[in-house]
Each structure stands twice: as structure tokens, then as C-alpha cells.
Amino acid sequence: MLRDSFGRVATDLRVSLTDKCNLRCTYCMPPEGLDWLPSAQLLTADEIVRLVGVGVERLGITEVRYTGGEPLLRRELVDIVARTAALEPRPQISLTTNGIGLARLAGTLADAGLDRVNVSLDTLDAATFKRLAHRDRHADVIAGLAAADRAGLRPVKINAVLMRGVNEHEAVPLLRRSLEQGYELRFIEQMPLDAQHGWSREAMVTADEILGLLSEAFDLTPDDQEERGSAPAERFLVDGGPARVGVIGSVTRPFCGACDRVRLTADGQVRNCLFATEESDLKTALRAGATDEELAARWQAAVARKRAGHGIDDPSFLQPSRPMSAIGG
Numbered sequence: 001m002l003r004d005s006f007g008r009v010a011t012d013l014r015v016s017l018t019d020k021c022n023l024r025c026t027y028c029m030p031p032e033g034l035d036w037l038p039s040a041q042l043l044t045a046d047e048i049v050r051l052v053g054v055g056v057e058r059l060g061i062t063e064v065r066y067t068g069g070e071p072l073l074r075r076e077l078v079d080i081v082a083r084t085a086a087l088e089p090r091p092q093i094s095l096t097t098n099g100i101g102l103a104r105l106a107g108t109l110a111d112a113g114l115d116r117v118n119v120s121l122d123t124l125d126a127a128t129f130k131r132l133a134h135r136d137r138h139a140d141v142i143a144g145l146a147a148a149d150r151a152g153l154r155p156v157k158i159n160a161v162l163m164r165g166v167n168e169h170e171a172v173p174l175l176r177r178s179l180e181q182g183y184e185l186r187f188i189e190q191m192p193l194d195a196q197h198g199w200s201r202e203a204m205v206t207a208d209e210i211l212g213l214l215s216e217a218f219d220l221t222p223d224d225q226e227e228r229g230s231a232p233a234e235r236f237l238v239d240g241g242p243a244r245v246g247v248i249g250s251v252t253r254p255f256c257g258a259c260d261r262v263r264l265t266a267d268g269q270v271r272n273c274l275f276a277t278e279e280s281d282l283k284t285a286l287r288a289g290a291t292d293e294e295l296a297a298r299w300q301a302a303v304a305r306k307r308a309g310h311g312i313d314d315p316s317f318l319q320p321s322r323p324m325s326a327i328g329g
Contacts, residue, residue, distance in 0.1 A: 001060045002262060002299065004272070004306035010262040013061045013091075015052060016327065017074040018042065018266050023098050024134035025122075027161060027190050031134045041267045045076040047286055049083045051264060051295065056087045058296045063092040069266070072101040078112045085113025094118065096159070100137050102144030106151040117148045118157040118186075123167050124177060132166070145183065155184045162187060162205040171213040179243050186233050186246035191274065207234070207249030214245065250274075256309035265327060270299060272306035274327060280305075 002010035024031050043051070055061035064084055071077055084093050092115050099119040106117075121141055123129050129138035148156050158178055162168045171187070178185035190204045214220060223235035223244060232255055233246030247253075256273075263271040268283025280302030282295060290298070 002303040011062045012261045014065045014263045016266040017071045018069040021070040043268045054295050065094045067096045081114050082112040099141035099144030103147040106147035110151040117153045120159045157184045164203050168205045172217045188248040189251045206252045207247045270302040275310040
């Protein structure tokens with residue numbers, strides 16, 4: 001197993017397939033984009049599947065989430081999903097995406113073995129979307145959500161980040177629309193993972209504020225805490241249920257004590273936390289001919305060093321040098 005010194009066991013693997021993205025969301029990167037990783041530094045499809053296989057077959061990984069950047073930009077995505085679905089024991093396979101291109105690929109990905117998707121959508125207004133993402137692609141995201149639902153990639157989950165003075169007034173409309181469409185909405189506190197290092201606590205809409213906004217229009221009842229387990233979202237029944245809404249308070253309501261996630265970057269580095277400042281290199285050993293047993297041992301050693309928490313409230317906290325697009329959510 002991938003056990004750390006605090007007794008936590010990592011069973012949920014997040015794999016970044018690329019650092020590239022076709023949006024420029026203000027809380028992630030500047031309008032001009034970033035210097036992308038050279039292709040030679042990225043794990044190949046064969047390398048990704050091999051490392052995922054080591055995690056699933058030798059180290060107890062039960063869920064694999066493919067992320068980016070934007071994973072739909074990875075040409076081999078369908079093949080990677082299909083080969084992941086063929087692993088024994090078969091893991092749950094999900095995808096975090098901005099939804100652009102999902103309308104075209106949802107059915108193919110479902111046929112390949114993808115189980116469900118998380119789609120980022122911060123606004124119902126096309127003009128606000130263009131201002132936030134610096135791209136006029138709101139309609140594509142809406143079409144992607146509908147295609148995912150038709151393809152059976154359920155529950156279709158929406159990830160929304162609220163920003164003060166920008167879109168916090170959309171909390172209730174976003175939830176109302178999600179309920180109408182049968183999607184599961186999760187609000188996420190804005191995290192200090194932007195490439196510009198411009199995050200500020202004052203600009204962040206907190207979990208408490210989000211719940212306050214929603215409570216003005218809906219009756220929210222905390223869901224069963226035991227059922228939550230290690231899930232990052234606190235879930236609430238909406239108007240008695242069965243519909244639910246989630247709030248991920250990564251900053252003000254950290255859930256580090258129950259964390260079961262480990263991350264693999266697009267260039268083959270193990271990261272124990274989104275906010276980690278250390279990484280452990282698997283790619284170099286992989287390309288030098290390491291056996292699966294040796295790769296598993298390196299991975300176990302990396303997870304054993306996982307810290308107790310992200311430490312955002314510690315005065316010594318330093319924002320990671322890598323932005324979210326290079327880490328993989």
C-alpha cells in the first residue's frame with residue numbers, strides 16, 4: 001500500500017496528462033499562457049499506463065482521475081482510458097476537464113471505459129465566461145456537459161470557483177441550473193495555485209460565505225459524515241434531498257487528515273499534495289530500466305514522506321512553484 005507516516009493510505013491517483021490548456025482562467029494562468037513543458041519531458045502513453053498499472057496492481061490504487069492542464073488535449077486519451085480499464089483489478093476511472101471538446105468525445109470515452117467526469121464551469125453568463133477564461137467557449141462547455149450526461153458519464157459533476165466581485169452572485173443560479181439538469185455541483189474555494197502568484201485570502205469567497213449565499217434560497221442539511229469518508233467535498237442535501245451540493249473548503253476547512261490522494265505530474269513526478277514543494281521523480285528511474293518492483297518501492301518511499309497538512313495557515317507557507325495547470329487537479 002501507499003501508506004504515509006500518519007497512517008493515511010493513498011488509493012486515489014490523480015494523473016496529469018499535459019500541462020497545456022485551451023483556456024486562460026484568471027485564477028490559473030495569465031492571458032498569454034505559460035511556457036509549456038517540452039514534449040520529450042512528458043510521459044508517453046505507454047509510460048503513463050505502466051505507472052498507473054504499478055499503482056493499481058501493486059500499490060492498492062482503486063480510483064484513477066485523469067487531469068491536466070486540459071486532458072482532452074492529449075491525443076492518446078481514449079487509448080489511455082481503454083488500457084486503464086483493462087487493468088486488474090479494474091479501477092474507477094474519471095476525468096477532470098474544462099469541457100471543451102467533450103461534446104465530440106464523451107461517447108467514445110464512455111465506450112473506452114470512462115466512468116464519469118468533472119467539468120469546470122464558474123458562470124452561466126457567456127460574457128462573464130469570456131472575461132474569466134479569455135476565450136469565447138461557454139457554449140462548448142454547456143454542450144460538453146449535455147453530451148457527458150447522454151453518454152452515461154454520471155454523476156456529471158460541475159466544479160465552480162466563486163470570486164469576489166466577479167461571480168459570487170451566481171451561487172444560487174448555478175445550483176438551481178444544476179438541479180434542473182441533474183448535475184451535481186461542487187463549489188471550490190479559490191486556492192493559491194495560480195501561475196501569477198496573485199492569490200489573496202481577501203479575494204477568496206470562503207466555504208462559509210458560499211453556504212450563506214446558498215442558504216438564502218435553499219434549505220441545506222449536512223449529509224452523512226461517515227458516507228463522506230475521504231471525499232474532499234462536504235455534501236449537503238438540498239431541500240431535503242435527494243439532490244446534493246458540495247463545498248470544498250480546501251483553504252478554510254482543510255480535510256488533510258483524511259486525504260487519500262496522490263498525484264503524478266505529466267513529467268513523471270510524484271506529488272503528495274497540491275501544495276507540496278517537494279516531488280519524487282519516477283520518470284528517470286522508469287526510463288533507466290527500473291522494474292515494476294523498483295518503481296513501486298520508490299513510490300512507497302515518496303508517499304511515506306507525506307506531510308500532515310498543507311500548512312496554508314502557517315506563516316511559513318510558500319505557494320508551490322508549479323501552478324495548477326502543471327500539477328494536475
